[in-house]
Amino acid sequence: MKRTNDVSLRGAFCATKQSLIARRLLRAIALAMTLLLIASCAPVDLNAPIYDYDTRVDINAWATIPAGMFLAGQAAEPTMIDFDYEMMVTDVTVGQYVGYLNFALALGDIKIEEGKVLGYYPGDEFRGAKHELEIKAGDYILIPLDDPISRITYDGSQFQINFSYANHPMTNVSWFGARAYCQFYGSRLPSELEWEKAARGAADDRPFPWGYEIARNNANFYASRDPFENMSSYGSRTTPVGFYNGRTYNDYATLDSASPYGLYDMAGNVWQWVGDVLPKFSDRFMHGGSKDTYDMDLRIWVRNSAPPFYYGPDVGFRCARNP
């Protein structure tokens, strides 16, 4: 009986000469997968050197957006904003944010606890809707200090900038941190509509701030092959604000990609927080796409959202103000 079983067992696996094919295939695939797995564990050097380019765009400049109609959203709905307002020509930079932190710390507006910079927020009205988070009055995270990708450090008395990021957009900043910055300087986060109008202008329904089509050298997006990108290790990194202004940096020629009102980086580089707080919804919106998203997310009307305490390496902001 045993013999019969042995023979049959051999037969079973060998009837299966065919399963030999499967085994060989499996072995080859397992080898390939192992190699891929090893490759995927390669460490990423977050401190890899970066180019230091001066874009010659004034980071303190503001553009005036005049009152009037514009075409809002994907459906290009005629929409009125009946007041003039101003918006920063560039995203708030790391250098500007460090300046704010040092001022605010000196004035006692912010505090540092457990590796985080905290600031006060008066809270949202909580309606108890499905998935709504309760945002009570209190201190909330503005930026983390203990995150390895943070571009700002604190030496016990002063905030310092890491590396050559002074003219890069401020990242790893929560909605609270963006709001606190703008408020500190007497401005505010733009509303979603204000942001859209500033990006699109009033003349047409363009999907991108510069027009209807997108090229790799229009903006910093995923796999856009800019000088700050290395897809085999750290991936995409931010470009200095105003980088896509038609200038050539070493051999890399950019297209002038300002919006009709002269704002830079309204598509790509970093998502930008906007100020709207919707009832029954604790998330805050972001616009503009980022260095880590495909070009489709750079279309002006595309929304992203996250809870107000979220921060990430591709999230920044700029401010708006009334003239």
Added chain:
Amino acid sequence: MQFPKDRFNYLFKSTKGLILVAIAMIAMETAIFGMLSGPMAEYGVRDIVVRALKMDLVQAEREGRIIILYHSIAMAVVAIETYMITSLLKMKEFYKTAVRVLITVGYLFAMIFGMGFAYWGHNWAFHGLYIAGLSLIFFAGVLLCIALWPWNREYYLTDKNYARTKKGFDLERAAFFTTALTTVLSALFGAVPGSFFGNGFETFLAENIIRLPEKTPMEYSVIGHLHIMLALIAIMITLIIGRWLNFRGILHKIAMPLMILGCIVLNLGVWGVVTPLEPVAHMIIYVGATPSMLAALFLLIWSWGDLARAGTAHIQKPTFFHKLAALVRDPLKFGPTWQMLFMNFTTSGIGIFMAVKLDEIFRLWPAREERIELTGHWHALSAIIATIILFYYGDMLGLKGKIRQLYGWCIIFFSDIALAAVTVFEMKRLFIGQAVQQPLVNSLMYAIDFGLGMLLVLLAVVMIWRLIDLFKKKGRWAEETGHELSEEVAK
């Protein structure tokens, strides 16, 4: 004239010919339009394809284009399932012919003119023909329901091995009927908002509005429609596979009522999202999904048992390894249920995990992350359904020996590698930060591209072989012309 006439008759009148045409159309569409997004866009392939094919892609219409693309592929899949049903189940010849003519013309119109409208400028005549195509498919669905009417005594069963009532009412046929009927109704559930939003500009992808706290009934209807249609296509392919493998016995008797119950409750839950039942609709959906998935599990248990039994019939006391060897001996018969099991990792498991941890984990991340998870999740389910169809098609082709092994195992390995990578990609934020993810993302993308690419190569080889075969006077096509799937059901 005999040459084209014979080929036309094979391709458009025989079951296997019709399935071949639909698979070829899907393969072509997937190959061409798959090059417009994701890594293909990243590598610059999209720009070449757009220029070479003179496509006219307006940025604001991307969502509308994608919706037409999904629909045209889905219609061809529905057509394949319909061909299988009409060949596997008894029905009047008139209905069989009418259903097949309508759905063939319908999906070809939807695919050719829909894609023409979406990707090559807005020729509104094309749009009209696209809608006409969808309408024909709808009408074919109505006729299919009539053809499947299970209360017709002609279709009552006498064999006690199958799920039936005491009087012989065929519960498997009733399950097919229920799925077909609810598919038709759920198509309407999408047609209404489709007409409402379908001006090409107000269109949206469900994953982009999923977080908004307040949605209109029309928006809920779109979200419900896409979920239920994919679920129903999955339920129908499960029933088809069960019939092909000749699912029977006690598990069949338990599974079929569960399938009917699950299908009905699932649909009620989904339709409920546009009613005041919305707050509890998800609970109803879970209640409906459970019996449906249990029924699929019973098919899996029975089928694995059957394969193991049949493969060890010659051994007096088969060991576990004998049974295991027997189970995996025929990848085409093992593959469909294996993929159903694998689906729990790529789709159901992920879906349940997300639902359970939504507020605790996923809603704390940006919406874009959630969008990646949702999109990956249903792409994975669609791909699994496609591979199950390909297993069955491999069997229909009469593949034998090493070719059968190679074809079957290639589908299993390549698709599972790709889908496993997609699943890890969706969930990567659970274990890796955005700033250090690139090496992992690269590896996952290679795995996905390799897996899907090799699957498409395999499919291309089969399609080229079948194309060459069509030029032979007495090729395989000539043998297949008269074949019906009901004659090839496992004994």
